Amino acid sequence: MQPQRLPTGGRIDRSKPLSFRFDGRKLEGYAGDTLASALLANGVSIVGRSFKLRRPRGIVGSGAEEPNAIMQIGKGAHAQPNLRATQVELYEGLVARTTKGWPGARFDLGAINDIFGKVFSAGFYYKTFMRPKSWWHLYERFIRASxxxxxxxxxxxxxxxxxxNAHCDVLIAGGGPAGLSAALAAGRAGARVILADEQDEFGGSLAGAKRNIGDAPADEWLRRTVESLAALDNVTLLPRSTVFGYYDHNFLAIAERCTDHLPxxxxxxxxxxxxxxxxxQVVLAQGAFERPLAFCNNDRPGVMLASAVSQYIRRYAVRPGRRAVVFTNNDSAYETAIDLAEAGSSVVIVDSRADGAGSLGERAAKAGISVIAGHIVTDVVGRRRVRGVRVAGWSGNPSYLVESSIHIDCDLVAVSGGWSPAVHLHSHAGGRNAWDTERHCFVPGEAAQANVSAGACNGKWSLRECLREGIESGRAAASRCGFEAPEIDTPSTSEGHYNPLQPLWRVPADAEPERCPKQFLDFQNDTSVADIRLAVREGYRNVEHVKRYTALGFGTDQGKLGNIIGMAVLAECLGKSIPEVGTTTFRPAYTPVAFAVGxxxxxxxxxxxxxxxxxxxxxxAAGAPMENVGQWHRPWYFPRDGEDLHAAVARECVAARQSLGIMDASTLGKIDAxxxxxxxxLERIYTHNVGKMKIGRCAYGIMLGEDGMVMDDGVMARLGEQRFYLTTTTGGAANVLAWLEAWxxxxxxxxxxxxxxxxxxxxxxxMVGPNSRRVLERIGCTIDLDKDSFPFxxxxxxxxxxxxxxxxxxxxSGELAFEINIDxxxxxEMWKTVMAAGEEFGVTPYGTETMHVLRAEKGFVIVGQDTDGSVTPVDLGMNWLLSKDKDFLGKRSLARPDCLRSDRKQLVGLLSSDNTVLPEGTQLVEAPGAPVPVPMCGHVTSSYMSACLGHPIALALVAGGRARKGETIYAALPGREPLPVTIAAPVFYDPKGERQHV
Amino acid sequence: MLLIECPWCGERAETEFSYGGEAGIARPPDPDVLSDAEWADYLFNRSNPRGAHRELWNHAQGCRRWFGVERDTVTYRIAGSFRLSDGSDNREG
Amino acid sequence: MSRPLDRRHGLEPLLAELSGSRTADPGASVTIRNDLGHINVRGRAADAGFVQSVEQVLGQALPVKPNTVSLDQHEVFWLGPDEWLIVTPAAAAAELAGRLQKATSDTHASVNDISGGQVVLILQGAKCRDLLAKGCTLDLHPGAFAVGDCAQSGIARANVLLALVDEMPTFMIVIRRSFSDYLCRWLTHAGRDEGIAFKDS
Incomplete structure (x- = not known):
């Protein structure tokens, strides 16, 4: 039972009924319906509650502009929030819930806000929830939940x-009459064309239109055109695809919904x-949005855009009302009146213009539709559904106060305040918009990139102009790409004559906006004419500021309905023209895009x-947990028999120092130079004397940025007179190579x-540990490995x-150790060979954690852990690495006054007074009793329990630390008293370095 | 996303490149003779113009060449790219 | 005595993982080539002596046109104005690298055998352009990327060297070893609608 469904017509498939659920109610529609058309067919008039005032709201539009019918679609993991019911295709079993209103849209506890509506004016949240500041987190929870x-x-x-990723000669956004014509013109010229349209079928405003193009009905032209395009290999057709962003250098993003329309x-x-x-090249052909008018209670369910009413009748055979008032300031809504009359509804046209419409006026008269010219709708009667309107005479004075009005019974108000071209993508691309003083709308100005606007999105309302501009822009785009574009005749269409639109934004009422029922501009954010006026009274002048203060255009619809009339109202308040006030900035995304597709x-x-x-x-296979080191996955430790990290690392450390450890160090950056x-x-890059290195010998080298800070480090080897092998840190490999190439x-x-x-x-x-040499010999090595033949x-x-x-x-590690570089x-295979040969020495694989402990015991730094881009080699105590005989990158910076300060943070060791392993990053203070904020003198960079030493060790950067060995400072630990720690030398194990020289 | 012309590989997506800052900042031949202020000027100060900016880019994912680009910092329009080694300018028109 | 060359490419565990899920009619197939050696050569294209020496050893032209590959006895890829990659049967790579090294020793040049660091994937099938377009920003339309063209770019988040070697189409992807597991997993995921099959050479 679909009470509002017309018995015939529309582009729906009546042989395919579909059942769906809306807020738990089981309803039925047809294949070809949108969720919105199916809801209207079922007579559902309330689809949500407004954001702030909780007023009941109904469906207003039929496309991307819809502000009210915002739904949660689907269940469980497949659910998607915040979809516009007007753009959701109906499928069997669809489950929709309203997202606004608790516990539900029909009965909303928050509706009490409407009674106190005066309180919820512009800037309400800013003003009310500021104090006390500490309560904001409570306020925020309440606001978010509601x-x-x-x-x-x-x-x-x-x-x-x-x-x-795709490349094309011509991208066309929008598949209405202009976009289709452009695609055909460019496609026939041989250009690679992509045509994207957000709807499930191409045609835009033509779908269901009772017009002729050439000698055929519009539907027939549409079918033939789409068929011709589909037959061209060089044309890609993307229905259900929204071009949502136009970025630099003609880069555009399209979201294609492939299966969302299926059960x-x-x-x-x-x-x-x-x-x-x-x-x-880009052709923008996204059409135009109809504008509402700001009259009192213009948000009541049953107040809809005139064009949307026509769409529902023509395309979906749904009659949104039986007794309709069409309120307009231009000719286009007369078509809606005719559609309504043909659908069997009674219609009255209230036209603000004294002269009424042109040719369409004559057609309306023939259809027996009464027109009340020179009148306006001042107010709407009815709360949960339109029950009638108040209508008054008007002579065109915007500040007129209505003295008397009449009541007209109706259940539908179809509104048209004129049209605004969809200039969004043109604006994303950087183009400005120009106010057209004849058509009273912003039209695209000069394009900032290789794009052109055609048809209604260029301010052209007649079908003939749309077709002509489409063909021209498609041909021009193709020829700019080097294709010879054949001439195509513009098909003939019958066009009548139009009377001009009368500028009308805020509709006069019987009182000033502050004293009459709300005249809404932005339905999603409950922004009304009075809010704009309040913002101006409070001193806001710039359109971007007014937008932010009143939240005009801040909803998920980005103000597609209300922005232009909001700006017109602002202009009126400021006594300026609309172009002087200007528009706010359009930004991607044109309509919301799911995070998942991003x-x-x-x-x-x-x-x-x-x-x-x-x-x-x-x-x-050995069961090692992995640690992320840059993009590498490296084994962290190798647990045995239920060991935890600490037990495994203690065992691994002892094994490496007493017998033999083995580690995969493959992630080091390696460069042949x-x-x-x-x-x-290399002399210019590294700080030490590279030239003095002998062939066959290695050196530890560091490189600095030009600012004198340590950038990377590693062992380098001289393999020949003119050949070196460099290693870098794991994380620095790519950057170092790019840096060297840059120089x-x-x-x-x-x-x-x-x-x-x-x-x-x-x-x-x-291979690390006292038994490493022995195992290498056992594997069979072609060179002598003894101390003299193959020294440290x-x-x-x-x-x-x-x-x-x-x-x-x-x-x-400070131990006798070897590194094997192998293909x-x-x-x-080599790893397994070492494991087998080392078995009798208890060869122990170890991971990154043990590597860190072993090196920290020796005071070896990790660039990026013990340094942070603000640490010089002098801070690290590496003066011995700085050659005095040459220049090198960053050397001059070491003589800058800031680098010479004696209180710079310097690398030291730290020993805690009890057995606490200090968390890395712990802040260090001089005097724990000092008044807050306590001055900090450094921080812990590395910290581990040393199994070999039997106590924790830490490396830290401490202000002037090297001269302070033996002094006590304090570690600030969360949840406990500051812990005294003693400054020590950063080398804890084998300070003379004897073990690696054996 | 910018479309950048590598003088060797042609036009490629911005994701293939890394940025290298203002072009034409020569390293002083003898840093030791510079005052702290002069050295700091070389290290830290850049022209940061509104409009045409000659800057370095590296075709990091491609041929690994460093080259110059003249880009408008307001419109992001690229006037052309140029090789550094031979000074030849790949700018069209 | 050196051991015979029997390289692992490192993708053996992935292939074992995928072995249970063979696709009946794959739109794309990936063959992992384990039998190829890789030699990186650097020198100046303007240095006639260098070019001549290299060409003499190779017996084929060194491509100096950017982003082209010379497909002959070896595959010789242009990588940059002073850098090339030679892909050749693995067994002969070390010896070829040695000869190149020797032939270029008196000029500004650098030869490195990097066979252990690279993996070659051969991508074939009717859907392989679609598959690549999911992760690669290059225009791979036949009119824009022809046989003999190559390019260094990205597939998903990995750097690759990509070349079209025949019109079947057959694409050759050269990737650094440590990224190859990631790329193959990405191809498996991205290609699950097209159907993708992996095999070892």
């Missing part, structure tokens, strides 16, 4: 979303797709690349140096167990 606006599902989204059980594949389009495939495991070393699978000038180049390419192109990344080619296995900091090519390797005698394709 505001509604749907709920995001808490479950993981089970659907599949994707991105698609949940029938959905397969991608649910929504984000098209990222780079277009050479994320696309980059969710879960694919959120960011996971880089894996060649030994990764072994680590996984060679060329005639490589020494000169070579931009500053020192005369230097003959080539750099090549070897990070992925080599895997690095570190030596590097040599060798064969190890039959594999060619680069062998380094370097140590990041990554053989690294897993």
């Amino acid at each position: 505001a509604g606006f749907g709920r995001a599902p808490t479950e993981t989204d089970p659907d599949h979303y994707e991105h698609r 949940e059980a029938d959905r397969a594949g991608v649910r929504q797709r984000l098209w990222r389009v780079r277009a050479k 994320a696309g495939e980059s969710v879960g495991d694919l959120y960011d690349p996971v880089r894996k070393t060649a030994v990764h699978e072994w680590h996984v 060679r060329g005639r000038d490589v020494v000169e180049f 070579l390419q931009t500053e020192w192109p005369e230097l003959e140096v080539f750099l090549t990344s070897l990070t992925d080619h080599f895997s690095t296995i570190a 900091m030596a590097v040599r090519d060798a064969e190890l167990g039959g594999y060619p390797v680069q062998l380094f005698r370097v140590s990041f 990554s394709g053989s690294a897993l």
